Amino acid sequence: MSTFESGSLKEIQSWVSSRIEVQEAFRICGKGSRFVTTVSGKFEAFSSDILSLQKLNGTRFFDPDDMVVGVESGMNIRSLQEILAERNMLLPVNPWFPDSCVGSIVACNDFGPNRMDMGGLRDCIIGIEYINGKGEIVEAGGKVVKNVSGYDLTRMMLGSQGGLGVITAVNFKVIPRPAEPHGMYGIFKNEAWLPQVEELRKRRIPLDWIQAVLTPDSNWILGLGFSGNKPNRNRIESEIREVYGKTLAILPDGKSFPGQKFTPGEQRFEGFLPAICDAWEMDESHFHVFVTLPTEEIFRFHFETFRKENFKIVVHPIGGDIHFMHKSFDMKEQLQHLEKIKSALVHPDSKIRWVRAVPEASFQELGKFGVANGYSLAQRLKRHLDPSGVFFAPYYDLEFNE
Amino acid sequence: MSFESNIREELAKILGKEWVKDDSVTLYTYRCDGLTLYTAPPMGVVFPGAVQELVSVVKLLHKHKISFIARGAGTGLSGGAVPQDESVIIEMARFKEVHEVDWINRTITVDPGVINLRITEDVQSQGYHYAPDPSSQKACTIGGNVAENSGGPHTLKYGVTVNHVLGVEMVLPDGELIKLGGKHLGMPGPDLLGLMIGSEGTFGIITKIICRLTPNPEKAVTMLGIYKSVHDACESVSSIIRHGIIPAAMEMLDKIVISAVEKALKPGFPLDAEAVLIVELDGLADGLDAEAEIVEKLLKESGATTVNRARDEVERDKIWRARKEAFGAIGQISPSYYVQDGVIPRSKLPEVLNEISAIGKKHGLTVANVFHAGDGNLHPLILYDYENPEEVEKSHKIGEEILSSCIRHGGTLSGEHGIGIEKAEWMKDLYPGNSLDNMQNVRTFFNPENLLNPGKLFPQPGRCAESKSGTPPRNATVLDKSKMVASKSGIAV
Numbered sequence: 001m002s003t004f005e006s007g008s009l010k011e012i013q014s015w016v017s018s019r020i021e022v023q024e025a026f027r028i029c030g031k032g033s034r035f036v037t038t039v040s041g042k043f044e045a046f047s048s049d050i051l052s053l054q055k056l057n058g059t060r061f062f063d064p065d066d067m068v069v070g071v072e073s074g075m076n077i078r079s080l081q082e083i084l085a086e087r088n089m090l091l092p093v094n095p096w097f098p099d100s101c102v103g104s105i106v107a108c109n110d111f112g113p114n115r116m117d118m119g120g121l122r123d124c125i126i127g128i129e130y131i132n133g134k135g136e137i138v139e140a141g142g143k144v145v146k147n148v149s150g151y152d153l154t155r156m157m158l159g160s161q162g163g164l165g166v167i168t169a170v171n172f173k174v175i176p177r178p179a180e181p182h183g184m185y186g187i188f189k190n191e192a193w194l195p196q197v198e199e200l201r202k203r204r205i206p207l208d209w210i211q212a213v214l215t216p217d218s219n220w221i222l223g224l225g226f227s228g229n230k231p232n233r234n235r236i237e238s239e240i241r242e243v244y245g246k247t248l249a250i251l252p253d254g255k256s257f258p259g260q261k262f263t264p265g266e267q268r269f270e271g272f273l274p275a276i277c278d279a280w281e282m283d284e285s286h287f288h289v290f291v292t293l294p295t296e297e298i299f300r301f302h303f304e305t306f307r308k309e310n311f312k313i314v315v316h317p318i319g320g321d322i323h324f325m326h327k328s329f330d331m332k333e334q335l336q337h338l339e340k341i342k343s344a345l346v347h348p349d350s351k352i353r354w355v356r357a358v359p360e361a362s363f364q365e366l367g368k369f370g371v372a373n374g375y376s377l378a379q380r381l382k383r384h385l386d387p388s389g390v391f392f393a394p395y396y397d398l399e400f401n402e
Numbered sequence: 403m404s405f406e407s408n409i410r411e412e413l414a415k416i417l418g419k420e421w422v423k424d425d426s427v428t429l430y431t432y433r434c435d436g437l438t439l440y441t442a443p444p445m446g447v448v449f450p451g452a453v454q455e456l457v458s459v460v461k462l463l464h465k466h467k468i469s470f471i472a473r474g475a476g477t478g479l480s481g482g483a484v485p486q487d488e489s490v491i492i493e494m495a496r497f498k499e500v501h502e503v504d505w506i507n508r509t510i511t512v513d514p515g516v517i518n519l520r521i522t523e524d525v526q527s528q529g530y531h532y533a534p535d536p537s538s539q540k541a542c543t544i545g546g547n548v549a550e551n552s553g554g555p556h557t558l559k560y561g562v563t564v565n566h567v568l569g570v571e572m573v574l575p576d577g578e579l580i581k582l583g584g585k586h587l588g589m590p591g592p593d594l595l596g597l598m599i600g601s602e603g604t605f606g607i608i609t610k611i612i613c614r615l616t617p618n619p620e621k622a623v624t625m626l627g628i629y630k631s632v633h634d635a636c637e638s639v640s641s642i643i644r645h646g647i648i649p650a651a652m653e654m655l656d657k658i659v660i661s662a663v664e665k666a667l668k669p670g671f672p673l674d675a676e677a678v679l680i681v682e683l684d685g686l687a688d689g690l691d692a693e694a695e696i697v698e699k700l701l702k703e704s705g706a707t708t709v710n711r712a713r714d715e716v717e718r719d720k721i722w723r724a725r726k727e728a729f730g731a732i733g734q735i736s737p738s739y740y741v742q743d744g745v746i747p748r749s750k751l752p753e754v755l756n757e758i759s760a761i762g763k764k765h766g767l768t769v770a771n772v773f774h775a776g777d778g779n780l781h782p783l784i785l786y787d788y789e790n791p792e793e794v795e796k797s798h799k800i801g802e803e804i805l806s807s808c809i810r811h812g813g814t815l816s817g818e819h820g821i822g823i824e825k826a827e828w829m830k831d832l833y834p835g836n837s838l839d840n841m842q843n844v845r846t847f848f849n850p851e852n853l854l855n856p857g858k859l860f861p862q863p864g865r866c867a868e869s870k871s872g873t874p875p876r877n878a879t880v881l882d883k884s885k886m887v888a889s890k891s892g893i894a895v
Contacts, residue, residue, distance in 0.1 A: 065640050066747040066778070088646060109593065120587055122596055123565050138840045139833075144745045146562065146777045146817040148551045148600050149825075149832055150859060151841045155564070155596025164592060176646035198506075204529060204617035206685060232689030292588025296506040321588055349584030372589035373569070373581040381592070384847040395591060 001048070003029075007055035007074075009137070009168055015051065016166055016390075017135030023388040026051050028162040030074055030101030048392050051166065053103055060169055061143065064089055068126065068143050070171040073103025090177045093121050096273040096290075096323075096355065103167040108353075109159030112272055113209035113225070113316050121158060127171030128154040130164075133386040137168070145173045163393030164385050178208060178227030184240050185257050186248040188220040191303050196243050197317050198299050200224075205239045211272070212315040214307060216279055221257065224248070273314070273323070280312045280325065287326040287334040288356035289341065295320050297347040305344070311337070323355070331358045335365060342369055349373075363394040371398055403429065403488055405446045409466060413448055416458045421449040432491050435476040435483040436538075440823045444471075444485035451496040453571070453579065453609045460607065461577035463490060464853060471855045472607040474515060474546030477538040479741065480822030482550065482602045486857030492607065494545055500524055501610070507585050508615045509568060514545025514608045518552075521613060530615040533560035536818065537726040545608045551600030553818035555651045555725065558776035559684075560616060562818070564599045569612035572598065574605075575854040585612060597844070602820050603855045605848040619684035622650065623694040624718045627679040627706035628672055632656055632771075634705025635677040636751040639775045641704045642681065642697055643748070649697070652776035653680040653725050658735070659772045659783070666731035669724035672708075679706070679775065680721055728772045729783070736768075736785035740797045743819040744808035748778040754811055758782050761803045765796040769804075779817035780808070806831065821859045830861055 004015050004026075019026050026049045053074040060070035064087040071080055077091075078098040084090055094112035095105045104110075106128070111120035127141030140153035157167055186193070193212060200207070209225040226236045237250060251257065282288070293301075298320045306313060312325035326337050334357055341352065352369040354361055363370055372378070375398070382396040383389075404424035405413065413422045424446030434441040445468065450456040463470045469489040476483055485491055497513035503525060504510070510521055510532070518539040521532035535554035536542055542552070548570065553562040560566075569583030583595040598605050629635040632654075639652050655663065655678050660671045671678050681701070683694055698709045712718040724731075732739050746754050755771060762769035762784070770783040784800045786793035805815055805828055815825050815832050829838055842860055845852075 063747065063749065065644060065749040067643065068747070109588075109590075111588070122587060122593060123561055132840060136836050136840075139835060139837050140840070142814050143812050144747055144778055144814055144817075146553060146557065146745050146774075146779050147814045148562075148818055148820050149815040150821060150829060150838070151844055152551075152564070152597050152600050153837070153840060153844065155593040156844070158593040158596065159590065160592040161590075175648065176643075179646060201506075228685075229689040229692050231692060232686055235686055235688035292586060292590075294507045294585040296504070299506065319586060319588070347585070349586060349589075351588065351590050353590055370590060372591040372594075373584055374594050375591065377580055377582075378591045378594060381594070381844075381847055385843070 001050070003050040003052050005052035005055055007057070009056065012051070012053070012056065012166070012168065013131055013135060013137055016131045019049075019390050020133065020135050020388050023390065024049070025390050025392045027392045028053065028103070028107070028166055030054060030076075030104040053101065053166075053168070056168060057101070059083060060171075062087070063143075066143070067145065067174050067176075068171060069174055070127065070143065070169060071102055072169045073106070073167045074101050076101050077105060084174055085177065088177050089174045091124060091172055091174050093124060094272060098274065102170050106158055106167055106170050107160060107162050113211045122155065124172045124174070125154055125158055125170060126173050128157050128167060129169040130157055131166040131168060133165065133388065133391070138165070141171060143171055161393045161395040163382050163391050163396050165391060179229060180233065181208065181225060181227040181253040182233060182250060183226075183253065184224045184237065184248040184250045186222050186244060187215075188222060191220070191307075193220055193222040193244075194299065194303070194317065197222075200240065200243050201295075201318065203239055203243070205236055207236070210317055212317065213276055214311075214313040218307060222248075276312075276314060277325070280327070282312065282325055282327065282356075283329075284356055285329055285358050286356060287324070287328050287337050288354075289324050289338065290353045290355050291322045291324065291341065291345070291350060292353075293320060293322070293345065293350035294347050297345065297350055298322065300346075302344060306340075309340075329358060331360050334358055334361060338365060342367070345369065363398055366398075371395075403443055403445055405490075409462075409468065410446070412462055413459065416462065417448060417450060417455055421451070423447045423449075432473070432476075432485070432493075435473070435478045435481060437479050437481045437484075437822070437824055440481040440484045442485055444491040445488045447491045447493050449493045449496055453573075456492070456607065456609060457573055457577050457579055459492060460573050460575065464576050464851075467851065467853065469853045469856050472545070472549075472603050474543030474549075475517070475538075475541050477542040478546060478550060478822065479743070479819040480550075480816070480824040482820050482822035482855070482858055483546075484823055486823070489856065494543070494607070497545070497609065503615075504585070509585055509612050510615055511610060511612050512544055514543060514548070514611060516544050518542050518544055518547055525615055526618065529618050531618055532613055533566050533616045534563045537729070544611055544613065548599050548608055548611060549601065549603040550818070550820045553774070553777075553779070555653050555774060556682075558652060558774065559648050559650045564596055566614045566616070567595070567599060567611055568614055570595060570598065570608050571610035572606035572608045575849045575851070579609070580606075583612065600820070601848075602822060602858055604845055604858060606854070619650070621687040621690050622682055622684040622718065623690055624680065624682045624712040624721055625694065625698060625701070626671070626710045626712075626721055627681065627701040628675045628708040628710070629677045629679065629706055630675070631705065632677045632755055633752045635679045636755065636775070638679055638701045638704040638706060639751065640749060641700045643776075645696065645700055647683075647693065647697060649681050649776065650684040651680065651682040652774070654678070654771070654773055654775040655680075655725065655728060656771040658768060658770035658785075659728050659732070662731040662735045662770070663724040663728050665734040667724050667727060669720045671724065675707075680725055725772070732770065732783055732785065736787075738786060738788040739770075740784040740786065740801055742780070742782045742784065742801050742804050743816050744780045744782075744805050744813060745817040746778045746780065746808050746811045746813035748776070750811045750813070751775065751778060754780070754807055754813075757807045758804055761800055761807070765800050767793060767796050767800060769800065774817070777817060778813065780804075802828075823858060826857075826859055827861050829859065
């Protein structure tokens with residue numbers, strides 16, 4: 001097993017072409033912050049070689065007036081947000097780990113709390129460059145915010161898990177940073193916050209994000225993010241207080257919640273999980289899955305069962321997703337956790353992804369919860385676009401009968 | 403041209419005789435869509451009324467290697483629904499049921515033949531709407547919107563169709579029925595739904611669509627900036643964005659369009675203005691007036707001589723009617739027009755608008771402009787006389803040069819009308835490398851025998867010279883009285 005790393009697109013293309021010629025599969029790796037099979041696969045359980053894109057990390061263009069940016073895929077999301085922040089812009093996608101590189105978040109279609117009303121990567125991505133199964137560099141989409149000229153190969157590559165090509169650069173539509181972002185925070189001993197979120201939702205108040213995190217002492221911290229000018233914020237604040245009573249504290253972004261090790265939302269622009277994982281003393285091999293599900297399923301989800309069994313949980317209730325973590329290193333125990341989560345899901349559109357686990361954890365165990373509708377079509381497309389099978393991506397290898 | 407008798411019989415077995423038509427009136431009716439330049443009669447038209455009927459029809463046509471094409475309301479402006487190679491048209495008008503409305507997940511599931519505006523009408527009493535609002539929304543269908551990835555004036559803030567469709571059910575060209583997406587956007591795997599949206603009906607035929615519902619804004623403030631120069635109006639657009647404000651819409655009309663809408667609709671736009679800019683802010687009522695004051699100040703600082711704010715819904719409707727019916731109003735000042743649809747980076751607006759004006763002058767024709775300024779999505783209207791062959795020819799040249807200008811400035815061929823037949827030959831200019839081959843490779847995957855909607859999106863062998871000289875493509879005939887006109891019906895963007 002070896003690693004090829006270069007900051008030169010030409011060299012990378014040449015290396016990929018050589019792999020295609022000999023039909024040798026390889027894994028694509030950015031920063032390597034992902035610990036399960038999907039893209040980077042850090043573990044030696046997979047013997048294939050690694051293509052590291054860490055050094056392919058330049059900025060192709062940034063036009064704040066046009067609200068567009070193009071960067072190479074090895075740039076990490078924190079660096080990208082810093083570049084944008086210098087001109088008061090923001091990519092409204094805040095994936096779990098700030099060290100994740102752009103190529104990785106696109107390949108995995110990651111998102112975070114901001115997705116709620118600002119959209120996810122699907123709403124921001126406008127162009128892409130990738131190396132295809134013939135070793136050619138393909139450019140798709142463009143630099144403009146509206147474009148219906150031909151097939152949307154950009155979105156085809158979104159979420160492709162490294163299986164359809166090597167993503168080398170991505171163009172995004174960005175937005176101005178929200179004006180005076182604030183959060184309201186409350187501590188809850190049980191899941192009483194959840195029906196109140198539903199009530200708030202009915203009021204159609206424009207919130208930027210909602211995040212509920214289970215604290216190490218088994219309470220919930222609920223954060224409700226919003227922004228805008230003062231009259232706008234005052235109105236939102238008063239609506240929230242009407243629903244929740246006066247128990248919620250209000251803090252501008254960047255301020256910590258008194259007495260807590262972390263404040264949900266505090267790091268949301270650069271990745272929100274590290275502080276939470278630190279507070280829980282979570283390790284890379286601990287159990288961590290990410291569930292996406294319709295809002296209605298979250299509103300009726302029995303969190304209490306999982307809270308009582310010492311799961312660590314982060315919930316983004318609208319849209320929506322739940323991170324389940326558990327301090328267990330043992331494969332058997334981790335699979336039991338997974339089965340418990342699977343059995344709690346009712347809606348057929350609920351899906352599960354591994355985030356962190358023991359090295360032996362595989363995609364296969366997710367079963368129908370690991371794949372999207374139209375999975376067999378995706379498998380066939382993979383075979384069509386990668387006939388030599390060089391782009392290692394276990395997502396497409398699941399044996400599953402739709 | 404008509405069905406061979408055995409095909410007609412088999413189709414009638416599936417659908418019933420009354421839903422299989424190949425009489426001359428039907429063939430004439432379905433010879434084109436909103437872009438009337440390109441016309442070609444279909445082999446026949448079928449009207450399935452249920453998914454299983456559609457699947458059976460597709461399987462039958464696939465078995466006999468007969469090409470076919472799905473059609474919604476036929477309001478498309480790029481010839482995407484014009485039958486090529488004697489295709490059979492599968493008319494989706496009978497798929498018009500609104501299914502489940504899911505208030506918690508904020509979704510509505512509809513048939514593809516449902517009219518765009520009907521979704522909003524069905525849910526507005528509950529405080530919701532369907533955001534993509536093409537100007538043809540009173541007539542166009544959701545299925546067509548999905549095929550073309552339609553936009554509209556409010557896409558600046560709310561996005562286009564791809565941002566508002568969560569899932570579809572569709573029939574592939576061999577009759578396989580599949581589902582993509584679902585009730586939320588967090589599906590694993592490649593975004594095949596995103597790939598399918600905007601594929602111009604060449605990957606499959608949509609049978610069901612899960613749309614996102616958007617809460618109605620509590621309040622909207624609509625302003626009209628009046629300018630002595632187009633350049634200043636463009637500067638206002640940049641100034642607002644630079645200030646960190648994303649309006650719901652920013653739409654610009656130039657002097658020629660102003661004079662047309664004043665003749666037709668009398669919205670009260672000043673005839674001596676070089677341009678007007680419609681800016682709409684929306685959101686919670688609280689704080690919106692304060693934001694509007696900032697925008698008003700920015701408009702004035704960047705050159706607006708006057709900024710009028712709509713005082714009530716009547717005034718607001720008047721402004722929007724002028725915008726949405728501007729294309730139709732052009733009929734007041736020109737016998738016909740050719741609408742283009744190009745996109746440029748917003749910051750290039752002044753430069754490109756100057757070029758467009760110069761291109762028109764060079765060829766001796768007037769080019770009017772009404773467009774989505776916030777998105778950089780231009781809609782130059784080339785005014786010409788359809789009875790003057792020289793002007794017809796010039797209008798082609800102008801359209802081509804405008805698109806070249808868009809590409810040269812880092813833009814693209816279409817922001818919302820699609821490629822269809824109209825722009826297929828220009829795709830090589832937009833994608834000079836191997837991107838086009840890769841798109842075709844993806845089409846080969848979905849549509850290996852090219853039976854579904856052939857002749858669209860990609861340059862056709864031997865067609866380039868014909869098309870660029872203004873002669874219709876293979877199997878097409880030019881309509882006598884309405885060449886290149888989508889205008890008189892007021893069908894617009």
